[in-house]
Amino acid sequence: MPETPVSDATGVKKCQAKTKAKVRYLRRKKARRSARKAAAPKTKDAPGSESPQEDEEEDVSDAQSMQDEDKGKETQEEVVDSHRKKKRKLSGKDEIGHEEHSIPQTENSSIPVDSKLPSQGSLPSFPEPSAPNAPSKSVLAMQGIDRALVHAEIVDPAAVLPISPLGVDEQTKLSERTRKRLLELGITELFAVQTSLLPFLISQSSGASSLYPTYSSPRDACVSAPTGSGKTLAYVLPIIEVLSSRIITRLRALVVLPTRDLVTQVRETFKAIGKGRGLKIGTVTGQHSFSHEQSQLVGESSTPLKGGTSKMDILICTPGRLMDHLNGTPNFTLQHLRFLVIDEADRLLAQSFHDWLAQVLVACDPRRHWGDNLPVSSPWNDSTLVPTYDSVSPALLQAYLGCRTDVGEVKESSCQKLLFSATYTRDPGKLASLGLRDPKYFIVQDQSEGQPAGSLDLTSERFTMPANLMEHMIICEPSVKPLMLLHLIHNRSIRNALVFTKSSESTSRLVRLIEFFQEASTECERVVLRAYSSDLSASERRNILEKFKAQDIHILVCSDLISRGLDISHVSHVVSYDAPVDIRKYVHRVGRTARAGRTGEAWTLVEEQEARYFKGMLREYSHLERIKRLKVTQKDTESLRPSYQIALQQLKEAYAR
Numbered sequence: 001m002p003e004t005p006v007s008d009a010t011g012v013k014k015c016q017a018k019t020k021a022k023v024r025y026l027r028r029k030k031a032r033r034s035a036r037k038a039a040a041p042k043t044k045d046a047p048g049s050e051s052p053q054e055d056e057e058e059d060v061s062d063a064q065s066m067q068d069e070d071k072g073k074e075t076q077e078e079v080v081d082s083h084r085k086k087k088r089k090l091s092g093k094d095e096i097g098h099e100e101h102s103i104p105q106t107e108n109s110s111i112p113v114d115s116k117l118p119s120q121g122s123l124p125s126f127p128e129p130s131a132p133n134a135p136s137k138s139v140l141a142m143q144g145i146d147r148a149l150v151h152a153e154i155v156d157p158a159a160v161l162p163i164s165p166l167g168v169d170e171q172t173k174l175s176e177r178t179r180k181r182l183l184e185l186g187i188t189e190l191f192a193v194q195t196s197l198l199p200f201l202i203s204q205s206s207g208a209s210s211l212y213p214t215y216s217s218p219r220d221a222c223v224s225a226p227t228g229s230g231k232t233l234a235y236v237l238p239i240i241e242v243l244s245s246r247i248i249t250r251l252r253a254l255v256v257l258p259t260r261d262l263v264t265q266v267r268e269t270f271k272a273i274g275k276g277r278g279l280k281i282g283t284v285t286g287q288h289s290f291s292h293e294q295s296q297l298v299g300e301s302s303t304p305l306k307g308g309t310s311k312m313d314i315l316i317c318t319p320g321r322l323m324d325h326l327n328g329t330p331n332f333t334l335q336h337l338r339f340l341v342i343d344e345a346d347r348l349l350a351q352s353f354h355d356w357l358a359q360v361l362v363a364c365d366p367r368r369h370w371g372d373n374l375p376v377s378s379p380w381n382d383s384t385l386v387p388t389y390d391s392v393s394p395a396l397l398q399a400y401l402g403c404r405t406d407v408g409e410v411k412e413s414s415c416q417k418l419l420f421s422a423t424y425t426r427d428p429g430k431l432a433s434l435g436l437r438d439p440k441y442f443i444v445q446d447q448s449e450g451q452p453a454g455s456l457d458l459t460s461e462r463f464t465m466p467a468n469l470m471e472h473m474i475i476c477e478p479s480v481k482p483l484m485l486l487h488l489i490h491n492r493s494i495r496n497a498l499v500f501t502k503s504s505e506s507t508s509r510l511v512r513l514i515e516f517f518q519e520a521s522t523e524c525e526r527v528v529l530r531a532y533s534s535d536l537s538a539s540e541r542r543n544i545l546e547k548f549k550a551q552d553i554h555i556l557v558c559s560d561l562i563s564r565g566l567d568i569s570h571v572s573h574v575v576s577y578d579a580p581v582d583i584r585k586y587v588h589r590v591g592r593t594a595r596a597g598r599t600g601e602a603w604t605l606v607e608e609q610e611a612r613y614f615k616g617m618l619r620e621y622s623h624l625e626r627i628k629r630l631k632v633t634q635k636d637t638e639s640l641r642p643s644y645q646i647a648l649q650q651l652k653e654a655y656a657r
Ligand SMILES: Nc1ncnc2c1ncn2[C@@H]1O[C@H](COP(=O)(O)OP(=O)(O)OP(=O)(O)O)[C@@H](O)[C@H]1O
Pocket: 186, 187, 188, 189, 190, 191, 194, 225, 226, 227, 228, 229, 230, 231, 232, 233, 421, 422, 564, 565, 566, 567, 569, 591, 595, 596
């Protein structure tokens, strides 16, 4: 048996010692063997053979005697070495695996090496890799959502409240005077959005501090209610009610709307409700010259005043023109605002207009942006002394004059932001940009199926439509769309209708085609229709709208310019000649009818290749089942076809010229 080479010095000596012992052992073994041979009887089948058992026993005893001889000579390392060899022998093939689990053995270790080594079969199994459970739909829907939205007040659209002319109205907090005015205007009950919003807005402003509760600034509000549900009155009434107690005229309410037409419409409502209250209501939309608007806003005074000046209590405007005055009209200030209303909020928040929203927010409350130390470069800070008659907003007293008032409390701006829309955005980014103060959400909507009463379904967005609106769609080839419209006008007698197209260009083309048709047809009743789009001047548009309101025009073919907010009570039909590609646009278009509890019908002409998308869009908002499909056969339009062909030919020639 060859010696295992040992590299160190002690190992060399050890080998030599072992060799002597081995020589002695071999000598004795030889002697024993020859003695046995001599003594043993001879067998034929195993001549000279030794029993293996015997041989093994002999080896063990020899090894024992050899060990005895060497007793004390072996080093610790040899013991460990033998353990290792033994271990390797026992562990067999899977050396690598065992190495990982082996426990280092020391000389004095009482634990047998083998007992600590797991056998191949008992290797600890690692857990299978697995994906974490997917978050539920409701958890996902909550991601980044404004917490206030989760606690929104859900209002039943059917909740109306009769107006009583006398006594104290504990529920709405409306004064007797305002209630009488409402009754004079034929308004006998308050709609759902008004009943829930009025107490919230008016009760926060009760008493002497109604204009300026600087120590407890009011909460902001976001309101989502269906089209035609009375959102305008929901902010006009509290503004009139609260501002009626003002003593000095300051700009206290600012209402921002996306179009001039809406500005005009909302001004009419303010004037009607605020009649006799002495409040000054104005508009800036760019319809008049800039200098004219400036003199209406701030008068002729040229002395710069930190507190600004105003000839209006309530200003209604478009964002673009508001920016012009903020940057170009001296003494025009928003520091005294008590109400900032953003109507059609989702649309306005989507528009940048030179970052109008950020500028308005800073103008309302420069402290919020700059703190009490306005930088010299800020437009609110200059070296001009504050004249004694100047009226700086309490929230800015410290910033401008370095003085704290009363008991040294820092005063907050009391501007209350109110956001309104029929299709309110849930976009957390957009809402965050508003810096709302403890906002409260009011959502007027039907309870969705399977949803607990009074709670908002955050997993799927949907919009509540006016209760008395009937919706239809006609799926047809693009080439027969004009024929379908003619079918609605002449066979189904659609009048007092708004027909929406995708552009001003298609608006005027469609009007011409229908006019050619009417000229060619001898049987059909003539309807008066006009195009209404941004191609027209403001005065032309106003003129046309007046005639439509007076029912001198039966059908207005328009672009989406008037798809939002426009309130014309007698509109009984809305036709989307070009199907909208966005659900919000659909909601606002069809919402021009069936307003304030009236009935109305909406029709959408869907081209065959658009049908899948259109239906998918409605399905996504759980609205498809509400829209009935109307099938128009060849026979239905047969009588119209000859004149239609003539009209088409004439249109081709007109556009070829
Ligand atoms: N309490 C009420 N009683 C009767 N009519 C009302 C009442 N409140 C509002 N109205 C009328 O309902 C109509 C629709 O109101 P409004 O224009 O405010 O709707 P809206 O909710 O702003 O709709 P949209 O989202 O389309 O702008 C208006 O003609 C308004 O005068």
